[in-house]
Amino acid sequence: PRNTRRGDAGALVVAGLDVRDIAAEFGTPVYVLDEDDLRSRCRDFRAAFPNEDVYYAGKAFLCRAVVRMIAEEGMFLDVCSGGELAVALAGGMPPERIGFHGNNKSVAELRRALDAGVGRIIVDSFAEIDRLTALARERGVRPRVLLRVTVGVEAHTHEFIATAHEDQKFGFSLAGGAAITAALRILDEDVLELRGLHSHIGSQIFDTSGFEVSARRVLTLQAQIRDARGVELPELDLGGGFGIAYTTQDNPSTPEELAKRLRKIVDSECAAERLAVPHLSIEPGRAIVGPAVFTLYEVGTVKSVLIGTGNDPADGRRAYVSVDGGMSDNIRTALYDASYSATLASRASVAEPVLARVVGKHCESGDIVVKDEFLPADVQPGDLVAVPGTGAYCRSMASNYNHVPRPPVVAVRNGQARLIVRRETEEDLLALDVE
Ligand code: LLP
The missing domain is CATH 2.40.37.10 (Lyase, Ornithine Decarboxylase; Chain A, domain 1)
Structure with a gap:
């Protein structure tokens, strides 16, 4: 620390x-836990990403006190289970600042998320689109959702914590057209509000080229959606995964360096596709608390x-x-x-x-x-x-x-x-x- x-x-x-x-x-x-260290890392990310939303990935470590600290620091919070959602709410995180993830959210978890009024639900499968649609009708609400896209990036990290290559359980593939099909289906569903696309390529990543490839590919999908339906999704979440130094051999990027690189690629890709630059968010867990x-x-x-x-x-x-x-x-x-x-x-x-x-x-x-x-x-x-x-x-x-x-x-x-x-x-x- x-x-x-x-x-x-x-x-x-x-x-x-x-x-x-x-x-x-x-x-x-x-x-x-060196509390000032944790808080200063939140501030560093917030300073580097002042116009973006910085979600702390609660899976890295969560308890009520930490929820309070990060909420005070203006962070958003990514949860991926009913249990994490319960801690987030118990710690006083405003529900609209919570993003709810997971490849296999249960109906009970989704219902709870809707009743709590979480800000974003990151949709991960066709079955979930169906469940969420039915629940939203039942509850009379219109949740804001992001679509988790599998961008086909081989992140250079341990196989168990890489998440964007094709042969794994998360998200909708670009290859084969699942992602565009899912996006259009959500857009056609009047009880769901599709706010944007989401990609997360893995964890403990040092080589930022994976983020660049991933941003490029989701923005290509963004342009396809616009061409198909005439709508530009207003948001884009690039996930977390920013590596930290465990030993003196590791040399992580600073939040400013990350921000500069991510913004540059998003700006240039948006210019190339003639898209408005979407509102960005990121989800660092390890880099905040590790x-x-x-x-x-x-x-x-x-x-x-x-x-x-x-x-x-x-x-x-x-x-x-x-x-x-x-x-x-x-x-x-x-x-x-x-x-x-x-x-x-x-x-x-x-x-x-x-x-x-x-x-x-x-x-x-x-x-x-x-x-x-x-x-x-x-x-x-x-x-x-x-x-x-x-x-x-x-x-x-x-x-x-x-x-x-x-x-x-x-x-x-x-x-x-x-x-x-x-x-x-x-x-x-x-x-x-x-x-
Ligand atoms: N967003 C999503 C959708 C994620 O799945 C994850 C991590 C994060 C953000 C945060 O990633 P971070 O910034 O903390 O790298 N247990 C493994 C790490 C698993 C990460 C799972 N997802 C480990 O101990 O290395």
């Missing part, structure tokens, strides 16, 4: 608080393990530093082969750095939080280790594997720490067993 430094005895200090005090008060593992959080763990055991057979002089050793959480609070390393870094947080050390792997307490060898990191050779039980960049898709994808209760989230600001999501307890877990 932005507001970290090293304080007394080399311990990490965030927003004026020593991590040792945070650990003493809230226990470990704990997700520590860097604002670190996970604080306590070291339990440390083992030095031989790499290889030990017969080769080049064979080295690796320190396995076990912490009190693991794949239940950060599944991303195991699931996406994601890279993180780690740092000794409770003190300084002059010991030589050794190759280390930060692992969890779960019953499988894939339970790795940080694959490769150099940590001081004297890391020992009781030390605190911080893993930065865990704001996005860590707490929100956390599990209770091995009946490990999920960690709390503590927001820190101006020397004050406040619990915004409490730690789960064993009683919470047992409470689900009915016999």
Whole structure:
């Protein structure tokens, strides 16, 4: 996070608080959210996209307190389930600033979204057009919808988080004409108001050429719709997916750079197609909350393990530093082969750095939080280790594997720490067993 430094005895200090005090008060593992960092990232995006709507993608991390923060910062909010919608409303997000996503929204979810008056419903299938039409008639409302378009872009990211190539579940394909058919059908439906097109090509993307190709292709569709029906859709949502730096190897674009590039391609494509420039929106999740959080763990055991057979002089050793959480609070390393870094947080050390792997307490060898990191050779039980960049898709994808209760989230600001999501307890877990 932005507001970290090293304080007394080399311990990490965030927003004026020593991590040792945070650990003493809230226990470990704990997700520590630097609130000013989160807010400043909202402001950076809003400043770079002043005439656009910036939807925070709530799937990255959502709780009532964060909804309040982003609402105060003038953000919009993307939700993709009834549960996320419930948190958004409970946190006080004005419904007209909510966009409701999902490839398989249930009738109950759609009804709830209509009754709440969400601002946009992002329609994802023909079946959904039918459901929504019937519900809108039943409720006597005329929802504003965007059409999720599959633009056929191969985003350079992990296969599980790329979403715009043809062979996957989201949206209406351009290829084969599903997208234009869907758009015309919605336009013919008097109870639905088609506001625009939507595309999202994937997540943790650094190469902005994917966004450019995608913008070009949706605007070509926009021109086809105009040619077919004489209407120009007033809005265009280019989705999220902007990459962040997990390690020093990553080099993300700033919001200003993104804004400049996206606007340039939209402007030139609109000029080429003789279209009015639509009102733009984007949906960053990771780029807002990812860097604002670190996970604080306590070291339990440390083992030095031989790499290889030990017969080769080049064979080295690796320190396995076990912490009190693991794949239940950060599944991303195991699931996406994601890279993180780690740092000794409770003190300084002059010991030589050794190759280390930060692992969890779960019953499988894939339970790795940080694959490769150099940590001081004297890391020992009781030390605190911080893993930065865990704001996005860590707490929100956390599990209770091995009946490990999920960690709390503590927001820190101006020397004050406040619990915004409490730690789960064993009683919470047992409470689900009915016999
Ligand atoms: N908009 C839509 C329609 C999305 O599906 C997503 C992410 C976003 C926006 C936000 O993407 P972001 O800016 O956060 O990259 N669990 C995976 C990421 C899945 C992303 C799903 N959709 C991970 O841990 O990397």
